[in-house]
Amino acid sequence: xxxxxxxxxxxxxxxxxxxxxxxxxxxxxxxxxxxxxxxxxxxxxxxxxxxxxxxxxxxxxxxxxxxxxxxxxxxxxxxxxxxxxxxxxxxxxxxxxxxxxxxxxxxxxxxxxxxxxxxxxxxxxxxxxxxxxxxxxxxxxxxxxxxxxxxxxxxxxxxxxxxxxxxxxxxxxxxxxxxxxxxxxxxxxxxxxxxxxxxxxxxxxxxxxxxxxxxxxxxxxxxxxxxxxxxxxxxxxxxxxxxxxxxxxxxxxxxxxxxxxxxxxxxxxxxxxxxxxxxxxxxxxxxxxxxxxxxxxxxxxxxxxxxxxxxxxxxxxxxxxxxxxxxxxxxxxxxxxxxxxxxxxxxxxxxxxxxxxxxxxxxxxxxxxxxxxxxxxxxxxxxxxxxxxxxxxxxxxxxxxxxxxxxxxxxxxxxxxxxxxxxxxxxxxxxxxxxxxxxxxxxxxxxxxxxxxxxxxxxxxxxxxxxxxxxxxxxxxxxxxxxxxxxxxxxxxxxxxxxxxxxxxxxxxxxxxxxxxxxxxxxxxxxxxxxxxxxxxxxxxxxxxxxxxxxxxxxxxxxxxxxxxxxxxxxxxxxxxxxxxxxxxxxxxxxxxxxxxxxxxxxxxxxxxxxxxxxxxxxxxxxxxxxxxxxxxxxxxxxxxxxxxxxxxxxxxxxxxxxxxxxxxxxxxxxxxxxxxxxxxxxxxxxxxxxxxxxxxxxxxxxxxxxxxxxx
Amino acid sequence: xxxxxxxxxxxxxxxxxxxxxxxxxxxxxxxxxxxxxxxxxxxxxxxxxxxxxxxxxxxxxxxxxxxxxxxxxxxxxxxxxxxxxxxxxxxxxxxxxxxxxxxxxxxxxxxxxxxxxxxxxxxxxxxxxxxxxxxxxxxxxxxxxxxxxxxxxxxxxxxxxxxxxxxxxxxxxxxxxxxxxxxxxxxxxxxxxxxxxxxxxxxxxxxxxxxxxxxxx
Numbered sequence: 001x002x003x004x005x006x007x008x009x010x011x012x013x014x015x016x017x018x019x020x021x022x023x024x025x026x027x028x029x030x031x032x033x034x035x036x037x038x039x040x041x042x043x044x045x046x047x048x049x050x051x052x053x054x055x056x057x058x059x060x061x062x063x064x065x066x067x068x069x070x071x072x073x074x075x076x077x078x079x080x081x082x083x084x085x086x087x088x089x090x091x092x093x094x095x096x097x098x099x100x101x102x103x104x105x106x107x108x109x110x111x112x113x114x115x116x117x118x119x120x121x122x123x124x125x126x127x128x129x130x131x132x133x134x135x136x137x138x139x140x141x142x143x144x145x146x147x148x149x150x151x152x153x154x155x156x157x158x159x160x161x162x163x164x165x166x167x168x169x170x171x172x173x174x175x176x177x178x179x180x181x182x183x184x185x186x187x188x189x190x191x192x193x194x195x196x197x198x199x200x201x202x203x204x205x206x207x208x209x210x211x212x213x214x215x216x217x218x219x220x221x222x223x224x225x226x227x228x229x230x231x232x233x234x235x236x237x238x239x240x241x242x243x244x245x246x247x248x249x250x251x252x253x254x255x256x257x258x259x260x261x262x263x264x265x266x267x268x269x270x271x272x273x274x275x276x277x278x279x280x281x282x283x284x285x286x287x288x289x290x291x292x293x294x295x296x297x298x299x300x301x302x303x304x305x306x307x308x309x310x311x312x313x314x315x316x317x318x319x320x321x322x323x324x325x326x327x328x329x330x331x332x333x334x335x336x337x338x339x340x341x342x343x344x345x346x347x348x349x350x351x352x353x354x355x356x357x358x359x360x361x362x363x364x365x366x367x368x369x370x371x372x373x374x375x376x377x378x379x380x381x382x383x384x385x386x387x388x389x390x391x392x393x394x395x396x397x398x399x400x401x402x403x404x405x406x407x408x409x410x411x412x413x414x415x416x417x418x419x420x421x422x423x424x425x426x427x428x429x430x431x432x433x434x435x436x437x438x439x440x441x442x443x444x445x446x447x448x449x450x451x452x453x454x455x456x457x458x459x460x461x462x463x464x465x466x467x468x469x470x471x472x473x474x475x476x477x478x479x480x481x482x483x484x485x486x487x488x489x490x491x492x493x494x495x496x497x498x499x500x501x502x503x504x505x506x507x508x509x510x511x512x513x514x515x516x517x518x519x520x521x522x523x524x525x526x527x528x529x530x531x532x533x534x535x536x537x538x539x540x541x542x543x544x545x546x547x548x549x550x551x552x553x554x555x556x557x558x559x560x561x562x563x564x565x566x567x568x569x570x571x572x573x574x575x576x577x578x579x580x581x582x583x584x585x586x587x588x589x590x591x592x593x594x595x596x597x598x599x600x601x602x603x604x605x606x607x608x609x610x611x612x613x614x615x616x617x618x619x620x621x622x623x624x625x626x627x628x629x630x631x632x633x634x635x636x637x638x639x640x641x642x643x644x645x646x647x648x649x650x651x652x653x654x655x656x657x658x659x660x661x662x663x664x665x666x667x668x669x670x671x672x673x674x675x676x677x678x679x680x681x682x683x684x685x686x687x688x689x690x691x692x693x694x695x696x697x698x699x700x701x702x703x704x705x706x707x708x709x710x711x712x
Numbered sequence: 713x714x715x716x717x718x719x720x721x722x723x724x725x726x727x728x729x730x731x732x733x734x735x736x737x738x739x740x741x742x743x744x745x746x747x748x749x750x751x752x753x754x755x756x757x758x759x760x761x762x763x764x765x766x767x768x769x770x771x772x773x774x775x776x777x778x779x780x781x782x783x784x785x786x787x788x789x790x791x792x793x794x795x796x797x798x799x800x801x802x803x804x805x806x807x808x809x810x811x812x813x814x815x816x817x818x819x820x821x822x823x824x825x826x827x828x829x830x831x832x833x834x835x836x837x838x839x840x841x842x843x844x845x846x847x848x849x850x851x852x853x854x855x856x857x858x859x860x861x862x863x864x865x866x867x868x869x870x871x872x873x874x875x876x877x878x879x880x881x882x883x884x885x886x887x888x889x890x891x892x893x894x895x896x897x898x899x900x901x902x903x904x905x906x907x908x909x910x911x912x913x914x915x916x917x918x919x920x921x922x923x924x925x926x927x928x929x
Contacts (some may be wrong), residue, residue: 002806020812028808028827030755030795123749124740197759197767197821235905244822246757247873278760304759475819475874602815606876610818613875638871646864649877676901 011491014484015666018602019494022480023244023473028171035216036201043203044073044119044265046274047126047578048256049133050283054631055142055349058106059118060411067597070370071125071176075269077116077618078103080264084230090254092511097320097352098685099284100254100499101117101230103263108137109318110144110351111582111632112283115245117260119272121462142349144631150186150294151312155344160323161359167331167397170338172296175307179298181378183240185366187295187696189326189680190623193641194286194356196474198246199278200285204261204388205271213240215258218248219511224504226254227262242502246510248474250355251285260624261582266662277592282624282636289314289324289345292362295371298336303386304365305378308396310368312360313344317352321345324353325360329368329677332445332566335396349631355513358673362680366618366698369442369681374694382425383685384411384570395564402564406594407443409657414441416594417655418572428690428710435576436710437587438690442678444569448596448661449516452554453509455524456489457486457532459547466546467499467529470506471521476672478518484599485522485666489529515567515670518599520553521663526665527551560663567595567659571612571682577690579585579710583700584687586616589652594659596669605672608654611675614653618676619683620699724788728753729797737784744768744779746787747794755795755824759871766870769825770794778830797823798831807831807887816883818874825900826870830884833866834858834891858888 026032051058063075086096098104102114109485115135120126157165176182202215211233217223217240224240226564227233245252257274276284291314298307312326327341343360356362362614376383388408394401415421423439424430430437455469468487473479479499487494500506510520528551535547572590577583593610598604619644625634634640654675680698688694692711695704715900725734726746735750744761747770757769768779771793792854794880798805807830810816817823837858842849845865846856863884864877872880 020815021817023820024812024815024817025804027817027823028804028811029799030753030824032820034757034821035755036758037748070915122738123745124738128740195873197765197819197871198757200760245819247819249873275758278762322808475817477818549779601816606815606818606874606879608874609878617875637762638760639762643871643873644875644877645868645871646877646881649864649875651860652878701824 011493012488014487014494015597015599019480019484019600019603021477022483034198034244034246035203035214035242036273038203040203040205040271040272041373044121044270044272045123045126046117046119046260046272047130048114048260048280049116049118049130049135049542050109050280050643051108053108053137053139054111054144056108056137056139058108058115059136059138061122061510063236066118066129066133069125069129069261069363069563071121072118072129074119075116075133076103076260076267078106082266084259085232086131086230088229090229091222096226096230096254099319099352100256100259102256104258110349111353111630114256114260114284115168117264117274119264119268120335133485136474139197142631144348144350144626145628146315146348147288148188148292150292150311152313152346155313155346157324157342157344158321160325160343161355163328163331166342168340170560172307172309172338172340175336175338176296176298179306180301181298181299181375182372182555183375183378184231185295185374185696187293187370189291189363189366189698190355191290192618192622193282193624194249194251194285194287195247195281195638195641195643196247196251200252200255201273201275201277201283202229202261203273204259204265206265206269209237211238213258213262214240215240216245217242217252218474218503220502221470221508222511223254223258227258230259231262240504242472245472245474249357250359250513256284278638279636282633282704283351286352287296287624288356289316289353291324291326293326293367295367297375299379303375303381303389305334305390307338308334308336309340311342311344312364315348315353316345317350318347320352322353326364326367328360329364329445331397332395332564333368333443336391339396353355356498357611358446358676361673361677362618365442365678366680369678370696372686373440373685373688383441384415387411398564400562400564403661403663404659405568406657406659407568407570410568410592410594413657414572414590418590427689432576434578436579437574437576438688439572439574439687440682440685442571442681442685444571444674444678445516445566446674446677448565448567449514450523450557450560450617450664451510451516451520452512452552452557453520453524454507454550454552455528456548456550457528459532459536459542459557461542461546463496465492465497466507467497469501469521469525470503470509471501471517472512473501474512476512476518476607477600478512478521478601481518482521482525482601486525488532489526515672515674519664519668519670520667521669522666523557523646524551524553524666527553547576567593567671568671569593569595569674569678571678573682573686575683575686575690577687577705579691582705584620584700584705586650586683588650589616591654593654593656593674593676595656595671595674596664597660597667598656599666599668605654607671608675609652611673612652612654613644613649614676615679616649616683618698619680621648623699722785726784726787726792727790728792729794739783739785741784742780743782743784746784747779753796753844757824759822766829767822768811769828769870771828771832774832776829783926795828800829801824805831806890807884810887810897814879814883814886816876816880818876822870822872826867826872826880829867829889830887831869833863833884834888839864858885860885869892873915
């Protein structure tokens with residue numbers, strides 16, 4: 001049990017000491033206000049009407065009848081909505097997903113496409129009117145079927161978050177032919193949805209020529225920048241605030257609700273709030289593409305890889321390219337004389353997928369780490385030993401050295417704590433009543449990077465300090481972590497530091513994404529706070545307006561040398577499989593990570609275990625299913641789309657080995673995503689150990705377990 | 713609501729956290745929307761508006777209910793407790809304190825619902841209510857040990873997408889343990905204690921279990 005503090009009197013040791021969340025009291029009393037909870041005078045409510053057609057065009061929006069309904073103020077659609085510009089590149093270096101630029105044309109590229117926004121004086125009126133709104137479509141044949149197999153005639157390769165589309169070296173077929181042991185297997189993962197507990201919500205209003213948006217997002221300047229470009233506004237004329245965010249997981253960037261709210265506030269000259277319903281989120285909030293992956297491995301008799309091929313196929317929409325780079329992990333994890341990876345995408349009449357916690361790595365590690373387990377079985381080598389034997393000296397694709405690579409240390413510590421040494425590798429032998437028991441392991445990695453950010457640190461005249469940085473705390477504990485970082489840099493107790501975040505007026509900073517938020521922000525906070533401390537040492541007194549120092553890490557981050565920079569981890573799971581019902585239950589889970597300096601052990605543990613629980617959920621529960629006839633989902637809600645709940649989650653433990661990043665001022669690497677990487681593979685490998693049957697398609701549903709049976 | 717038609721609006725008096733609020737509501741207004749949009753009690757969260765996630769859990773006459781499936785007009789006469797009414801002034805409820813101390817949350821959006829649910833779980837358990845994982849459900853058996861498994865089962869109507877389940881269960885166990893030790897329990901729970909005598913100790917054992925249950929084989 002971690003002993004946590006709520007404010008320390010000693011100085012210089014806040015980083016590394018468990019600290020309860022600085023906003024914790026507000027969160028447990030209900031005082032913390034999220035985006036849809038800020039009151040405004042004359043607030044109007046917008047409600048989306050989404051397309052029921054899966055492809056075609058809108059023939060007419062019958063708004064007249066709806067405009068007669070009580071309280072209805074406007075119906076925005078492609079025929080009357082303000083025009084916006086989407087011919088730009090956003091802050092993240094990507095063009096906008098046209099899905100967010102609502103009501104610009106009559107084309108319908110997928111079911112659930114926004115066709116109108118009904119605005120009314122109350123949410124009840126808006127909802128009823130939106131549901132009553134009749135829209136006529138000219139329907140065209142659609143295709144939403146992501147057929148089995150990692151090949152598709154229309155698939156093509158594009159670069160993604162995980163790097164280039166295709167990499168390759170060595171003669172794959174020759175090395176496979178020369179291998180003592182060969183594995184060739186296909187894996188699949190389904191469409192998965194972020195489902196943050198707080199639905200996307202934005203309120204827009206014009207305040208004396210300035211656009212103000214209260215929103216729930218992962219980066220206020222990211223959203224402000226896109227809105228300014230879309231609506232052709234001076235960037236200084238747009239302010240986006242996002243103080244508390246009820247989860248994001250990659251889904252909370254620029255989305256249709258902010259744009260629609262700005263349009264409605266502009267047309268009506270009053271504040272307008274647009275909140276997605278849970279069901280609408282399944283079409284509007286992005287999702288993780290399903291993947292079909294093929295892994296081919298060839299090894300010598302000692303398990304050393306001679307050939308590695310990983311190809312991953314995912315889907316995107318017809319209006320925007322996003323690729324789920326499932327083949328990415330292979331570029332970091334394992335080397336071979338013949339090493340080939342490919343990420344390909346195929347366009348279907350579906351919504352555009354997006355970043356979802358560990359994009360690429362989560363599904364990719366399921367395939368790759370399952371394949372390693374299968375190879376270990378074929379070679380008769382312990383799965384941990386197999387991975388240790390294949391530790392690369394340099395980046396398999398880049399040829400660059402690793403900044404640090406403590407994967408073996410994670411496996412050693414994890415194996416000791418989990419009791420791995422006593423494991424009988426043979427499958428299907430352990431029974432507990434009607435349950436078959438098994439254990440499994442998998443490796444994890446995630447890119448560790450930093451992005452330029454700015455911060456301001458102010459010494460107030462009352463002896464306290466205010467740190468301003470445009471960070472986003474989407475539940476990661478960033479606000480608290482930055483408080484600890486600032487306190488140490490200032491050499492003061494944490495209770496003298498307050499951190500202000502979540503406001504685009506605070507200036508440029510990294511978004512909460514890519515496991516890079518806290519590291520990037522902490523760098524800027526450290527730079528500002530350290531310089532402030534030096535300044536204070538030279539001054540006699542703090543003037544009433546305080547002393548402020550600003551930092552910008554652009555140069556320092558840009559000076560980082562090219563290296564393979566990653567966090568690593570070892571995942572362990574024990575499962576029980578009921579062969580009569582097909583039910584799989586995770587009995588215990590342990591993850592040991594090498595993920596840089598851990599700023600706040602209390603909240604960091606939650607980041608790791610939260611990710612691991614996503615892994616359980618991914619392995620056993622989550623799956624969005626499309627009806628090929630309507631092109632829309634079956635059961636697009638939390639009853640139809642299962643996420644792990646209390647009863648699905650045993651004691652999940654996470655710990656870490658010492659692994660400070662030598663090139664970061666605080667030693668941070670980033671921990672938001674690595675917890676899910678490899679977690680589903682560990683569960684699936686444990687299911688094999690329990691039953692003797694490989695499950696290569698997620699989720700491992702009861703029907704799949706029953707159909708596959710037991711092979712002891 | 714000046715233009716409100718009398719047939720679709722009604723005046724209701726809601727008893728929330730010991731205070732009476734009289735307001736005119738659209739008959740379609742859920743208790744959840746009345747709290748959030750009309751009374752500025754935004755601590756109760758809207759996660760799905762369909763009774764599937766538990767984020768809007770409040771206590772109606774001390775029992776758990778999802779406010780999104782309750783019409784405001786039907787809540788008249790009920791004793792409604794929201795997250796804003798759980799603490800006693802500045803003193804946090806033991807469940808709130810345990811969530812804070814043990815980090816039983818991340819983004820915080822499911823938290824008010826989890827806390828309201830946990831407050832009721834502890835009382836339901838102390839009053840002897842069995843759950844789906846209770847082995848001995850005979851009334852005379854009394855409350856089962858409040859093991860992590862019992863807590864998980866009883867809390868499963870409250871989703872947490874951040875996956876803070878491990879620390880939530882620990883927080884509920886700690887609060888239940890403190891609750892049993894200080895005797896800060898509902899009347900029903902007190903009756904059960906008086907009748908059985910040993911539940912407090914059993915509850916404490918369950919809570920210990922949450923701390924000691926290890927991942928090592």
